[in-house]
Amino acid sequence: MMVLITYDVSFSSEDGKARLRRIAKICQDYGTRVQYSVFECDIDPAQWVRLKAELLATYDEEVDSLRFYILGKSWRSKVEHHGAKAALDLFADTLII
């Protein structure tokens, strides 16, 4: 399943920057950063349970905002990217190692 994660982390509280780093790190462990605070995570349901629990244990529900979009199977045909920093398309771009 493809889960799109978007977030706003507030710097109004002291540890805002630390929370931002931790949230980005958690998302990075499970998926691809496609924009500054937008991640695409191709994961199975068990991973999704863990990822969500880690994020909800990390963010500050008073001041931060987390949004999760479960994209359908044909999500790839319904996404368009324009401009800089196109995500590395793990499914199409061949990795030359």
Add this chain to the structure above:
Amino acid sequence: MMVLITYDVSFSSEDGKARLRRIAKICQDYGTRVQYSVFECDIDPAQWVRLKAELLATYDEEVDSLRFYILGKSWRSKVEHHGAKAALDLFADTLII
């Protein structure tokens, strides 16, 4: 149709802040801001053509990033919001005027 729009606008070029304001304004004309640079636009295909054209005419393809996600009909059951600034749900929240 529900179109999710996410963007990163770079401040590296001079008119970055102006572009950010214009891009946000364009999205606001067509939809709901759900996070700082995330909008949900419930529009018809003709509106989508106009919205996309306005955005592509405004952003700087060298340094900005625009992502469009066409969400399926049942998108509302596949979105979760946690934390601050829940979007006004135009479909469920009754507006008392």
